[in-house]
Amino acid sequence: MGWSFPVGTVKGTTIRVHLTFLLFLVWIGGTHYLRGGAAAAATGVLFMALLFTCVLLHEFGHVIAARRYGVQTPDITLLPIGGVAQLERVPEKPGEELVVALAGPAVNVAIAALLALALGGVPSASDGLAVENPGMGLLARLFWVNVSLVLFNLIPAFPMDGGRVLRALLAYRLGYTRATRIAASIGQAVAFGLGLLGLFGNPLLLFIALFVYMGAASEASAVQLREAGQRMIASDAAVTRFDALSPSSTIEDAVESLLRTSQHEFPVVDGAGRLRGVVTREDMIRALREQGADTPVLDVMRRDIPVMHHRQPLDEALRVLRGGKLPAIGVADADGKLLGLITPENVGELMMVQAARPPRPPPANPWQRNPAGGVAPR
């Protein structure tokens, strides 16, 4: 997720803080200062630290539940509306996703219950403002923060946990893809409703609406990509008409190709038609400036470009492309002869085309691979 930065790593999970979470903390600190000066601001800071901890514990609820099903969590991003635990994949069964989604809010329910126990009962909202006993007031406010974390997260919209709960429940009957599409639409409708409420009431709602809207949209497009990836093979997404360079080409030759075509990535192909590497536009410009036009492309090209069999499932190719942050991957026939390149730009175009086509019936099992790719040799 953009606009976030890492603050630490716990058991292989990187904790990231979104810029807006910091703004939210500043907002809390500021309102405290305005209400009661430096002492109140200090309590506010303590409160922030505790709030931060509650949100983090919530996310670790998801992480621990996901680990039970063998799903790791590379990172957690803290947002003002809670956090987003970025699971490496969606758990295999709707029941598992349900447990993972509910594990977060369950942590806040547990914290709220402990606080109510410590306070000797459910605190009233006015207890949070108790000036004669600041410690008591802090715990009471923390209780209500946990209650609101539960309520917010159970809003049935991505990226809230409620969105995942909704999808899991729908997926029991409708399958993963349709369930996601419906849950994403409901999420966007909820976002619209919140935005409308925000316009006439609390401006904070507008801000939440924006997050919900983006969350729903990104979940829908991630599923669309996955669905397309499972249905198609690598060569469906490959550019097959391209200019290639030879191992004896120079940067001058590469620049000529750059200006003659609309390509940004140029494969270097040897006499047997095998891919030796890829020269990107950025590499070319840098080499031209720093090393000169007669530098051999062999000195400039990226050599870590994987080559896949053209009938491999597309989602495997996409995973490799994204995972390695590569400018391109090669697609070749059984003899290793280069047939085309898959570039992020071309994948983007493919997705635009897919989004414009009328939906096809989804595969029976969303986790099933394209059998054509599975049996073909690499």
Ligand SMILES: [Zn+2]
């Ligand atoms: Zn959560």
